[in-house]
Amino acid sequence: MRLPKAPLAAVLLLGCVAGCTSSGSGSHKVSVFAVKPGQCFTAPGTVKVQLSSLAEVDCSKPHTQEAYAVVPYTATGGAASTGTPAARALTSSYPGEDVLTTFAQGACAQRYRGYVGVDYLDSTLFFTYLLPSARSWEQQADRNVLCFVTTTGTMLTKSVKGSKQ
Template sequence: MARAAALAAASLVLAGCALLDQDGTGPVSVFDAEPGDCFLVPEEITAELTQLTGVGCAEPHDQEAYAVVEYTPAEGADGYPGDAVLKDFADGSCAAEFAPYVGVDYRDSSLFFTYLLPSVRSWEQGDDRSVTCFITTTGEPLVDSVEGSEL
């Protein structure tokens, strides 16, 4: 099961730090990425991802997970809602979660966000309803956590 990479910001997706190898790097399931985990952009962008590459947040990294938001389908809606519905949900939810994590409103920040959406397959086979939000830049890599940074 995998999540489709949303083509928001720079279409970047990353891996989590919470389940890293002893040397600070390692593959992490997309389902295990948690707020505060830092990631490198995959060398190859694909429609579905199963793993991300995590790094310590003190190391240069491209993204940092800052929220995992559960999508709740409308009453009686059992099937996959579609990419457009999930992207609208992710745009609003990730924007709303940005300020509490970074300390400044998204519109006033020098940072950007992107996200991972449930894929049709992970929705149908794995009951995946979560959107994972990531902070990113379009310039230099991040070299520390952005939590509370007011950047």
């Protein structure tokens, strides 16, 4: 998965990196291809543009991000990237980072209220996302955008689901 080039990308860079290792904080590696809503993650010590795993912790432990949506990329024309052969054909070629970024910003913003319980514009938290890289798109048929609630200040110590923060 590739990190987006967007203002909120810097926030995610603080929280994720390939090769996160398990530490005394109770974290363990989770493949970016296995992330599910409700999982919480901690910040690593170093930053990379592409990553393959995240350091997951229990949401009751200090963390900086919580996954809240896994959204299949939808090509122009509205066909989901998964499902019928016709739908998959619309997304067989990597659409590029700009197209994926625009899609991710809209898709993650739309799903924010349903998870946190308050509109993004009224929230004290932020969101960011991970995009499929050209490599994961071609080699692993990766079409999912991962959406994360994140903080730039105080660490989170519980799930933000339904918190209305």
